[in-house]
Amino acid sequence: MPKLPVPPLPDKLLPAPKRPGSEPTRKPGEQLKEAGISAVDWVDERTSLSGGLRWVMFRKVPKGTNWFYTLGSASLFAFLSQAVTGVFLAMYYQPDAAGGAYESIRHMTNEVFLGEFVRGMHKWGSSVMVILVFLHMARTFFFGAYKYPRELNWVIGVVLLILTMVMSFTGYLLPFDQRSYWATIVGVNINGTGPFVGPFLSDFMRGGAEFNATSLPRFYAIHMMLIPGILAAMMGFHLFLVAKLGTTAPPWLKADVDPEIRTERV
C-alpha cells in the first residue's frame, strides 16, 4: 500500500521519528501490567512478603482432600462477614438501657437504607458462624485431624469456639427487647452458679450487683472490641499452625508406602 503524504503541519506537531535501535512502543494494557509488576516488586523488595504468601497459598495438600476441608475457611468468612457488618451497625447503634438501644435498633432496621438487610446478615450470620464452627470441629474430630502434631491447634480451636459463644451471648443482649433482656438475666445467673468465682463473675458482667445503666455498654464493649480482637489474633495463630503443619488425608485413605522403603524397614 502506498504511503500517503504527511499533511503540511508545523514540525512541532509531527510525531517524533523513532530513534534507531529503540524498543517498540508498548500498548497501554502492557504498560499497566508493567506498572503493576513494578509496584509489587517495589513492596516485595522491601518486605519479602511474596515468600510468606507463597508459603501460605501454595501448600501441598494430601490426596483425598475434599469439600469438608472448606469448613474452616467458611467459618473464617462467616467471621469476616460479622466483622464488616458489625462495624457498620456500630455506626447506628446506641447502647442506652433507658430506651435508646431498642429505638436505635428500630431506626436502623426500619428507616436506614439497607438497614434490615445488613442487620439481618449480622443476626442470621451469627447462627451461621456457630453452625459452621461446629461442623468444622466435627470434621476435625471424625477425620482424626486433632492428633499429633496438631493437638495445640485443636486446643486453640476450642478457645475459638468458646469466644464465638461469648460473642453470641454478648450480642444477644444488644437489641434490648424483652427476649434479649430476660435471656441475659438467665445467662448471667447461670454464670453465677459457678462455685466461689461465679457470684463475682456475674458482678463483673453486669457491672454491679444488679443489671444497671452500665451493663449494656459493658456487653457492647466486650462484644465489639474485647472479644473480636482476641478472636482475630487466635484465628491468625490457628491459620499459621494450619499452614505450618499441613492438613491430614481423610481417614479412609491408606498411606502410599514405597515398596522399597517397606522392604528396608523389614
Added chain:
Amino acid sequence: MSASRDRKTPKSKYTADRNIPGAYEGETVTRRRFMVGTVHGAGAVAAMGFTLPALAFAFGTPLFERPPAIWTSVGDPKAFPNDTYIPKVITTVAGVGEIGKTTVYVRSRNPDPDIDPPNTFPDGINFVAISSRCMHLGCPVHYVDAAKRFICPCHGGVYDFAGKRSGGPPVRPLDRFYMRIRSGQLEIGPRYSVNSQLERHDKYRDPGQDLDGVGQYIYPGRFSTPKK
C-alpha cells in the same frame, strides 16, 4: 578463652574468670545481661502501668462499690392483709427506666407460725415483702391467689404462700426485702436472701445459688450488694 574451647566445659559464673574487660571480683552478671534485664523490666513496668489501672477500672466498681439503700414508701401499713399479697412496683436501680423496677408482693404477718416462724421477724416489723425474682435463674414470678402460690413462667418453678419452694428447679425460697415504718408509712428497702428455714442472709445472692449446706460456703456474699 580460645575459640577451640571445649563446648562441654561450663563457663565460670564469675565474669572475672571469663576475661570480660572491666570485670571485678565476685561479679556474676555481665553488663549485657544487666542491660537486657533492665530493658525488659522497664517494658514490663510500662505495660503494667496501663494494664493494671485498666483492669482495676474494669473490676473495681462492679465488684466493690456498695450502692446506697433505696427506701420506697408503699403506703399505709393497715392496707396489707395477712392472707394474700398486694403487688407493689418499686425502683431498685435508678436511671435505667423500666428495667430498674421490680415487683414486690407485700402482706402483713400471718398468725400461723408454719407460714411465718417468729424468728423471721428480727426487726420487729410484722410485714413480709417477697421479691418476684425467681430463685432458679431470675425470671419474674407472679402470685396466683386461687392456688396461694407463686408461679414462674420460664422453667416451671412453684413457691408456696410463704415463698418456699414447693416444686420445680428453684434452689431456695424467694428473696425478701427489709422494711421499716416511717411517719406511719410502710417503706421497702434493700433485698435479702433466705435459706430453706427462712433465715436471713444479709448480702443477697443471685438466683441459682442455694444457701443450705455447702451452698452457703461455695456462694459467698458479694461486696456489691446495697448497704442496709
